[in-house]
Amino acid sequence: MKTIAVLTDFTQRAEHAARYALHLAKKIKANILLYNAFLVPSDTPMVAQVAWPLVDYNEIKNDTEKALKALAKKFEAELKEDHFPGTFLPGISYQCDEGSIANNIADLEEDGSIALLVLATHGSDEISAFMFGNNTRQVISSANIPLLIVPENTPIAEIDKIAFATDITYTDVEYIKSLAKLAEKVGAEITITNVNPDNPLDSEQNAAVRLFMDDIEHDVDYKKIVYKSIPNSNVRKGLEWLIENIKFDMLVMVHRKSTMFELLFRPSMTKKMADRVEIPLLVYPYPTVATPLI
Numbered sequence: 001m002k003t004i005a006v007l008t009d010f011t012q013r014a015e016h017a018a019r020y021a022l023h024l025a026k027k028i029k030a031n032i033l034l035y036n037a038f039l040v041p042s043d044t045p046m047v048a049q050v051a052w053p054l055v056d057y058n059e060i061k062n063d064t065e066k067a068l069k070a071l072a073k074k075f076e077a078e079l080k081e082d083h084f085p086g087t088f089l090p091g092i093s094y095q096c097d098e099g100s101i102a103n104n105i106a107d108l109e110e111d112g113s114i115a116l117l118v119l120a121t122h123g124s125d126e127i128s129a130f131m132f133g134n135n136t137r138q139v140i141s142s143a144n145i146p147l148l149i150v151p152e153n154t155p156i157a158e159i160d161k162i163a164f165a166t167d168i169t170y171t172d173v174e175y176i177k178s179l180a181k182l183a184e185k186v187g188a189e190i191t192i193t194n195v196n197p198d199n200p201l202d203s204e205q206n207a208a209v210r211l212f213m214d215d216i217e218h219d220v221d222y223k224k225i226v227y228k229s230i231p232n233s234n235v236r237k238g239l240e241w242l243i244e245n246i247k248f249d250m251l252v253m254v255h256r257k258s259t260m261f262e263l264l265f266r267p268s269m270t271k272k273m274a275d276r277v278e279i280p281l282l283v284y285p286y287p288t289v290a291t292p293l294i
Contacts, residue, residue, distance in 0.1 A: 037098070
């Protein structure tokens, strides 16, 4: 059975992301792994050569495991309270490791049952926005399985409309095929969307779109898929307009790593959207095509 790994830091926003993951897990029949990566202060350098006080590794690990166990019991009680006989009840486990979340992602992914990572977005204050926002971007870069980023104010509700942002690249058909399996389990419609400055599309663009949608119709066994072109010269603004005006429940993007210059100085469109989007953002890694939740 597949597992959804929830990356938690024990904050309220992380608890909310976990509850969103639990709601999804019940729909797609997956278990939950609560995961925390902890740092040992004595291993963390400080500026001006000020030393951290020595803290026992085992003490921190034991405290973290106790916190994870308490959180798991809390969610188990909530699940049982809302459980209807005959419906799926996700199992909840927990795990912690020393180090940053981004550095531990590879080891976590070695568990072949984990199909999806779930992470909360940063809070509204400037400090958490800097610290947790940067953490989110690092996880986006590190993950080789799909990552679901959940904003702190996301309603825990049914997923009816999913937007898949594409630049009309043939390789996206494989991702849409994967996404369709999730959409089918939750009963959602997928809107394939492309932001383009030209409206109406010229003949060459029209031909590319028709070929792309023909490939989807031929290769993707799911009927609730439509296409929408968004006229805008700015991709980010076009996607923000789409989310604000059509009220999607989830945005899906493929994170394609750019050139070294762009990696150093220009955050990817996926990372920009992760900082701003107000609905859950499902990020597929590239070139790895991992099929979530089946």
